[in-house]
Amino acid sequence: QKEVEQNSGPLSVPEGAIASLNCTYSDRGSQSFFWYRQYSGKSPELIMFIYSNGDKEDGRFTAQLNKASQYVSLLIRDSQPSDSATYLCAGAGGTSYGKLTFGQGTILTVHP
């Protein structure tokens, strides 16, 4: 069983809609979770991280964490074509040296 799982998609949403990206994890020791965005041919760039249960908002992005359900999500409001990318979810355990375990990524396409 993969430690961090994502639906690979592709997920297609119309411009202006809310895109919802989901991630589950199996390691209950994971304490922090990260969302990265990766454009084709580029390296991943951090969108945001979350370590407390509940919601965390940053501009059009909201990360949600539910440790009881071992579930992390990323909502993108007012989706734009420039949001079209692969979104990677990653979890960090409590002991290792900032080592992240990544999901396979969800491909998001925002169509005009």
Place this chain on the structure above:
Amino acid sequence: DVKVTQSSRYLVKRTGEKVFLECVQDMDHENMFWYRQDPGLGLRLIYFSYDVKMKEKGDIPEGYSVSREKKERFSLILESASTNQTSMYLCASSLGSGSGNTIYFGEGSWLTVV
């Protein structure tokens, strides 16, 4: 801004060659990582280092070695390149130990082994 620099962006090597991938970070980060990324397999950790001269195996260390002689520099070595090592290699760094430390990636090195 954090800068992680991978000096070789695109390489083509022959089977059996020794390959060095170099990575330098300028933020005095303790941790450095090497990942490879393949379609359908996502990002997989090869090796990481949490201090100078310290290293630990990741999920797929076979066929690779690493060197960290200075804090800012972390090298990935393919002792004898094989075609199944054709991939994009990503170097990354983070500040310190424990969770909650953001990993910053370099731009990636595309390696083709023929």
